[in-house]
Amino acid sequence: MSIEFIWQLPTSGDGRYGNAESQRRGERLSSAHPYSPGVTDPRGQSFNYFDHLHQVARAADLAGFDGLRIPEDPSGDEPWIVAGYVARGTRHLKLLTEFEASRGSSVYAAKNAVSYQRFTGGRFAWQIKAGAGEKQRRAQGDFVADGDRHARIEEFLLVARGVLTQSPYSFKGRFFEVQNGGFQGALGNQKVPPVYLSGNSPEDYRLSAKVAEVHVFDAVSAAAIEKEVGLLRDFAKKEGRQLSFGLRLDVLARETEEEALFDAERYWQQPGGRQAGGAPTVDQRLWAGLTKDNTGAAATLVGSYEQVVQALIAYFAAGIDSFLLSAVPHFEEAYRLGEHVLPFVRSQVSPEQRHALGALA
Amino acid sequence: MAIDIFWRIPTHGEPSSHRSRTPFRGDWSPGDDSKRKPGLAGSGGDGFSYIDYLAEIAHAAEISGFQGGLIPSFPMTDEPWVISSVLARETKTFRFMIPFQPGFLNPVVAARMTASLQRATGGRALYNIITGGGGPQQLWWGDAVAHDDRYGRTTEFLDILRGVWNGGPFSYHGKFYQVENAGLADPLSREEYPEIYFSGSSDAALASASKHADYYLSWLEPFEQLRRKFDRVKERTQELGRRIKTAIRVDIVARPTEEEAWEEIRRGFDSLDKSAVENFQRSADGSESVGAARQRHRPATISSYKDLIIEPNVWSGFNLLRGGQTNGIVGSYEQVAERLDQLVQLGADAFILASTPHLEEAYRVGEEVLPLVRGSANAAGLRAAG
Numbered sequence: 001m002s003i004e005f006i007w008q009l010p011t012s013g014d015g016r017y018g019n020a021e022s023q024r025r026g027e028r029l030s031s032a033h034p035y036s037p038g039v040t041d042p043r044g045q046s047f048n049y050f051d052h053l054h055q056v057a058r059a060a061d062l063a064g065f066d067g068l069r070i071p072e073d074p075s076g077d078e079p080w081i082v083a084g085y086v087a088r089g090t091r092h093l094k095l096l097t098e099f100e101a102s103r104g105s106s107v108y109a110a111k112n113a114v115s116y117q118r119f120t121g122g123r124f125a126w127q128i129k130a131g132a133g134e135k136q137r138r139a140q141g142d143f144v145a146d147g148d149r150h151a152r153i154e155e156f157l158l159v160a161r162g163v164l165t166q167s168p169y170s171f172k173g174r175f176f177e178v179q180n181g182g183f184q185g186a187l188g189n190q191k192v193p194p195v196y197l198s199g200n201s202p203e204d205y206r207l208s209a210k211v212a213e214v215h216v217f218d219a220v221s222a223a224a225i226e227k228e229v230g231l232l233r234d235f236a237k238k239e240g241r242q243l244s245f246g247l248r249l250d251v252l253a254r255e256t257e258e259e260a261l262f263d264a265e266r267y268w269q270q271p272g273g274r275q276a277g278g279a280p281t282v283d284q285r286l287w288a289g290l291t292k293d294n295t296g297a298a299a300t301l302v303g304s305y306e307q308v309v310q311a312l313i314a315y316f317a318a319g320i321d322s323f324l325l326s327a328v329p330h331f332e333e334a335y336r337l338g339e340h341v342l343p344f345v346r347s348q349v350s351p352e353q354r355h356a357l358g359a360l361a
Numbered sequence: 362m363a364i365d366i367f368w369r370i371p372t373h374g375e376p377s378s379h380r381s382r383t384p385f386r387g388d389w390s391p392g393d394d395s396k397r398k399p400g401l402a403g404s405g406g407d408g409f410s411y412i413d414y415l416a417e418i419a420h421a422a423e424i425s426g427f428q429g430g431l432i433p434s435f436p437m438t439d440e441p442w443v444i445s446s447v448l449a450r451e452t453k454t455f456r457f458m459i460p461f462q463p464g465f466l467n468p469v470v471a472a473r474m475t476a477s478l479q480r481a482t483g484g485r486a487l488y489n490i491i492t493g494g495g496g497p498q499q500l501w502w503g504d505a506v507a508h509d510d511r512y513g514r515t516t517e518f519l520d521i522l523r524g525v526w527n528g529g530p531f532s533y534h535g536k537f538y539q540v541e542n543a544g545l546a547d548p549l550s551r552e553e554y555p556e557i558y559f560s561g562s563s564d565a566a567l568a569s570a571s572k573h574a575d576y577y578l579s580w581l582e583p584f585e586q587l588r589r590k591f592d593r594v595k596e597r598t599q600e601l602g603r604r605i606k607t608a609i610r611v612d613i614v615a616r617p618t619e620e621e622a623w624e625e626i627r628r629g630f631d632s633l634d635k636s637a638v639e640n641f642q643r644s645a646d647g648s649e650s651v652g653a654a655r656q657r658h659r660p661a662t663i664s665s666y667k668d669l670i671i672e673p674n675v676w677s678g679f680n681l682l683r684g685g686q687t688n689g690i691v692g693s694y695e696q697v698a699e700r701l702d703q704l705v706q707l708g709a710d711a712f713i714l715a716s717t718p719h720l721e722e723a724y725r726v727g728e729e730v731l732p733l734v735r736g737s738a739n740a741a742g743l744r745a746a747g
Binding site for chain 1: 388389391392408410411438440442443445450468469473481483501503505521530539541542543547549
């Protein structure tokens with residue numbers, strides 16, 4: 001697998017420069033006139049946050065990203081609907097759609113995936129998350145015990161892949177069942193969505209080793225990632241499989257390091273930023289928890305364009321192929337990274353170079 | 362209230378006329394690639410797919426004055442949730458009528474999907490809740506719940522959908538679904554609840570429809586039989602303190618003259634294999650569907666299309682020419698409009714119309730038939746006179 005950059009679509013709210021507070025651009029939540037009475041506003045109710053999501057998706061496509069992660073957040077817009085909404089406006093992006101295995105029948109998910117593949121030329125991909133603890137999941141209509149979440153994902157994928165690749169396919173398990181299933185004609189033989197899984201526990205690793213195409217790590221230092229990559233690679237080897245590795249990371253890149261640090265500090269002190277508990281832990285330009293509440297990333301890489309490029313190359317050397325990035329605000333920052341970061345990482349790495357880079361590290 | 366008229370999106374394939382079951386437009390055909398229409402884009406590898414053709418039909422329907430369209434879902438078709446979200450941004454007024462079986466989705470996820478689709482379309486999503494004909498097909502979908510139980514499940518599903526819609530917190534412990542302190546988050550919770558069209562002709566279906574449906578949707582049956590069915594649904598619902606409207610899904614063949622319309626049917630019928638007609642006459646389909654059984658009348662001999670005319674302008678052989686329901690309306694533009702008005706008089710509040718090919722016929726029906734339909738103006742006049 002070659003290197004890929006996946007941008008994030010902020011399904012539950014974005015931000016603005018110098019303002020960490022989550023907001024939905026385009027959304028009119030009150031009927032109050034937004035400007036002074038002396039200024040006209042032609043928008044009426046013509047726009048909402050979906051128009052912004054469309055803009056961000058187009059920005060990622062135009063800025064040269066390879067994919068778009070559409071995250072699952074119970075308080076946000078539903079990722080499968082958002083994926084469909086941005087499908088026709090994008091040309092190249094992989095639509096990495098996140099969900100939980102509690103969403104319904106695995107056969108129905110597979111059948112919907114077939115239509116996504118047909119309508120996007122095979123750009124649909126899945127990120128499946130185990131989900132929150134039992135209490136929060138009950139508010140999502142999900143009463144499966146915490147200890148069964150991994151088994152359910154495994155069965156979900158077994159059945160989905162079964163009906164996508166075989167006909168007739170039958171299976172009866174603990175969570176899902178199908179009899180003489182499978183797709184034919186135009187619906188047959190569509191691309192099985194590549195599966196991205198994540199998590200840091202041994203259970204997460206075991207599941208990824210068995211069924212994932214990509215395991216996505218939370219952001220920690222490149223040295224720590226290299227160690228985890230080695231561990232997970234061994235897990236996979238025992239299963240007779242290979243998988244590739246991804247990193248979920250936020251980026252705060254500016255022309256100079258000073259500007260980046262200034263913006264990171266300002267963000268930290270904002271309402272909506274992480275101000276409790278004093279200064280953030282910073283390790284190798286990684287600010288832990290800086291933008292977690294807004295974007296879900298465990299840490300933010302802060303630095304000049306050149307520093308950020310070098311840090312990403314170090315992660316590549318450590319074994320990362322898929323960079324799942326985001327930055328606030330998602331529209332403007334997609335262009336910034338597309339112009340100042342992605343081309344410089346791409347020009348300096350290739351799979352053949354990893355070995356050499358690894359030797360240097 | 363004025364009546365709503367919808368069109369249909371042919372997810373189940375589009376031959377170029379009623380007279381022929383092949384070839385099919387775009388990249389969808391019933392399992393046999395050789396039946397794809399040569400010369401049209403979307404038959405593979407050119408960057409187009411069936412959604413490009415379906416988008417044309419949605420635009421044709423909205424520009425021709427239809428409310429929107431039903432997007433049928435079967436094992437061999439593309440899925441309506443996907444079609445709706447993919448076409449959300451490039452349509453203006455088209456309302457997406459999504460059929461689905463409650464057993465296939467977690468109701469809280471369905472609520473979020475629906476609220477997001479409302480946000481993506483400016484409130485153009487609505488449901489056609491189906492609960493399943495059953496038989497082998499139900500297990501194909503991975504659903505092993507029995508026929509009458511499924512209506513109980515549908516009721517539970519809609520209880521939860523309604524409960525979480527405006528934000529909750531809502532808790533519910535049913536036989537099939539449970540939630541605790543559930544509710545849509547702001548701003549999803551501000552969206553309008555989707556209109557619900559409900560299909561199903563069994564007693565279990567009627568009990569569920571009476572509680573949750575806005576419209577009770579039926580195929581076309583003989584007019585008097587349909588009047589009794591609608592009366593029964595409305596009575597049942599009134600007993601529960603609710604009001605329900607009724608809708609009819611029906612195919613039409615409308616032409617400038619009645620002769621031309623029947624000629625279309627004659628040519629289709631005369632091109633059929635003898636065995637197709639024999640199978641049709643036996644027509645045991647193994648389905649648990651009561652609606653299908655209610656449409657099934659077969660004369661002792663069928664030697665001409667005329668043997669299947671069951672009342673003026675109603676032909677009972679449509680599923681010989683394409684999949685789906687049996688009865689359809691055939692006639693001049695004026696006659697088709699008169700039959701629709703007659704159905705309004707016996708209780709219909711909405712229609713889902715269709716004709717093949719759906720693209721050209723959307724324009725024809727929108728331009729030639731809809732302006733002749735009097736709709737509720739007609740019904741109100743009759744009520745006053747009676």
